[in-house]
Amino acid sequence: MKENIEKRVLGLFFLMLLIICGVAWAAVKNIKASINKTDWVNHTHQVILDANAIAGDVHKGDACMSAYLLTGDKRDQENYRIAYRAIEPTLEQVLRETSQEAYHKDFTTLTNLIGQHINFTRTLVQAREAGGVEAARQVAQSHPDGESTTEIDRLIRRINDNQESLLRERDQQAVLQAHNTKIVVLTGIVVNFILLAFCFGLIRDDLKSRRIAATALEDANAQLEAKVKERTAELIKSNQALKKENLERRWSYQALDHQFRYNQLIVNSISELVFVISKGHNISRINPAVTHFTQWQPQELIAQSLDRVLQLPQDGPADPIGSALNEGRELQERPAVVLFKNGASAPVRFNLVPLRDDNKVVGGVLTVRPWHGDPPPPA
Amino acid sequence: MKKHILSVDDEQDIRELLQESLGMQGYRVSTAATPEEARKTAKADRPDLIILDFQIEESDGFILIDEFRRLYPAVPLMLLTGAVFGKGAVREAIEKKVASYLDKTASLSDIVSEVRRLIGEPE
Numbered sequence: 139m140k141e142n143i144e145k146r147v148l149g150l151f152f153l154m155l156l157i158i159c160g161v162a163w164a165a166v167k168n169i170k171a172s173i174n175k176t177d178w179v180n181h182t183h184q185v186i187l188d189a190n191a192i193a194g195d196v197h198k199g200d201a202c203m204s205a206y207l208l209t210g211d212k213r214d215q216e217n218y219r220i221a222y223r224a225i226e227p228t229l230e231q232v233l234r235e236t237s238q239e240a241y242h243k244d245f246t247t248l249t250n251l252i253g254q255h256i257n258f259t260r261t262l263v264q265a266r267e268a269g270g271v272e273a274a275r276q277v278a279q280s281h282p283d284g285e286s287t288t289e290i291d292r293l294i295r296r297i298n299d300n301q302e303s304l305l306r307e308r309d310q311q312a313v314l315q316a317h318n319t320k321i322v323v324l325t326g327i328v329v330n331f332i333l334l335a336f337c338f339g340l341i342r343d344d345l346k347s348r349r350i351a352a353t354a355l356e357d358a359n360a361q362l363e364a365k366v367k368e369r370t371a372e373l374i375k376s377n378q379a380l381k382k383e384n385l386e387r388r389w390s391y392q393a394l395d396h397q398f399r400y401n402q403l404i405v406n407s408i409s410e411l412v413f414v415i416s417k418g419h420n421i422s423r424i425n426p427a428v429t430h431f432t433q434w435q436p437q438e439l440i441a442q443s444l445d446r447v448l449q450l451p452q453d454g455p456a457d458p459i460g461s462a463l464n465e466g467r468e469l470q471e472r473p474a475v476v477l478f479k480n481g482a483s484a485p486v487r488f489n490l491v492p493l494r495d496d497n498k499v500v501g502g503v504l505t506v507r508p509w510h511g512d513p514p515p516p517a
Numbered sequence: 518m519k520k521h522i523l524s525v526d527d528e529q530d531i532r533e534l535l536q537e538s539l540g541m542q543g544y545r546v547s548t549a550a551t552p553e554e555a556r557k558t559a560k561a562d563r564p565d566l567i568i569l570d571f572q573i574e575e576s577d578g579f580i581l582i583d584e585f586r587r588l589y590p591a592v593p594l595m596l597l598t599g600a601v602f603g604k605g606a607v608r609e610a611i612e613k614k615v616a617s618y619l620d621k622t623a624s625l626s627d628i629v630s631e632v633r634r635l636i637g638e639p640e
Binding site: 378381382385386388389390392393394396397400 | 528530531534537538541599621622624625626
């Protein structure tokens with residue numbers, strides 16, 4: 139987006155530069171054309187001046203020659219000769235100047251007419267010198283070039299009219315060109331201003347979108363920061379909960395361990411024989427008093443039947459332990475005989491407490507003590 | 518200022534766990550492994566609560582309870598112990614001597630709640 143706007147703005151500036159160059163080129167071209175026109179106008183005026191000078195010299199020469207024809211005064215003769223001679227350089231100059239112009243032929247015609255007129259004046263002068271004024275008058279009336287001055291005047295007037303017409307035409311063209319230049323320059327300025335306004339609009343939109351983007355970014359950052367804070371708080375809370383849970387677990391473990399060790403110690407310290415049996419009468423645990431009393435080692439009794447170390451009376455009920463465990467009852471002070479490892483035996487009394495797990499009897503705990511006869515009844 | 522708790526127990530794990538747990542709640546916890554250490558600590562920085570076991574290696578918890586009750590009559594005592602039989606009867610007998618009795622199978626959160634009940638918030 140940003141790159142696009144930069145490209146568009148650069149493109150527009152390039153276009154404005156092109157328009158300015160175009161306008162400058164058109165203005166320079168028009169100025170050059172105006173300068174050329176000025177040269178041409180000067181040239182045209184020169185042509186008109188030359189033509190008028192020729193006409194003036196012809197008339198001056200004719201006047202002096204008429205005076206000479208009437209008076210025969212040599213000064214008049216000299217004057218008309220000077221006047222006629224002055225025509226030649228002017229005529230040559232104007233012929234040179236107009237050599238490339240379309241109206242050059244008018245001056246060729248003028249040259250011929252002036253040539254004929256000069257010949258006519260020579261004829262008149264010769265007639266005057268030979269036959270006097272009268273002879274000159276007759277030649278003037280009868281000579282075919284008698285009206286040459288009038289034709290020269292008419293031609294020069296036509297040349298002047300043509301030149302003035304061209305001047306007017308060029309004036310109109312100059313005005314039109316100036317007008318066109320003005321339109322081109324104004325159009326260029328207007329188009330450039332429009333492009334500038336467009337650029338301004340693009341830049342303004344770009345700035346606006348940047349501001350919006352910056353605001354959106356700030357909002358997003360703020361939201362992100364809030365989320366990070368929230369998440370951090372959650373993590374801290376979660377971490378604390380974990381730590382607490384861990385502490386609780388460690389506490390439970392040590393409490394259990396402590397309790398187990400304590401209970402073990404208490405059980406081990408009992409002098410009575412303690413047997414933990416399964417429902418099938420197999421021994422699963424014993425206390426040290428058993429080993430101490432019977433000399434059986436724990437590994438010789440664990441997983442063995444209780445019969446190996448304890449015998450119930452043959453005359454009593456069949457399997458009272460099994461019945462008590464099945465019924466979940468206790469047995470108190472029941473007689474039995476303990477079998478020592480060395481084959482000897484000793485009478486004992488035992489208690490049985492069912493061992494429960496989730497209210498189900500899974501075995502029993504027998505506590506056995508040596509029997510030395512019934513104590514004497516209390517006094 | 519943060520409230521000061523003195524924990525007296527000959528088991529290091531117990532002392533550390535109580536210190537960490539009550540410390541997390543914002544209490545200032547000192548520990549002592551022996552009665553002598555407990556006496557010195559209590560003298561240097563009077564506690565707001567004393568937690569102790571009654572079976573201590575170098576002494577008798579009951580003697581220590583009597584001593585602390587005499588020295589700091591306003592400071593509540595919490596007895597924390599394990600391996601007892603007949604909890605109800607024990608509780609009845611012991612609670613006459615101390616402000617609170619809990620066995621060590623109680624959870625830490627229960628212990629913290631009991632501490633809060635006895636001495637209030639940490640600050």
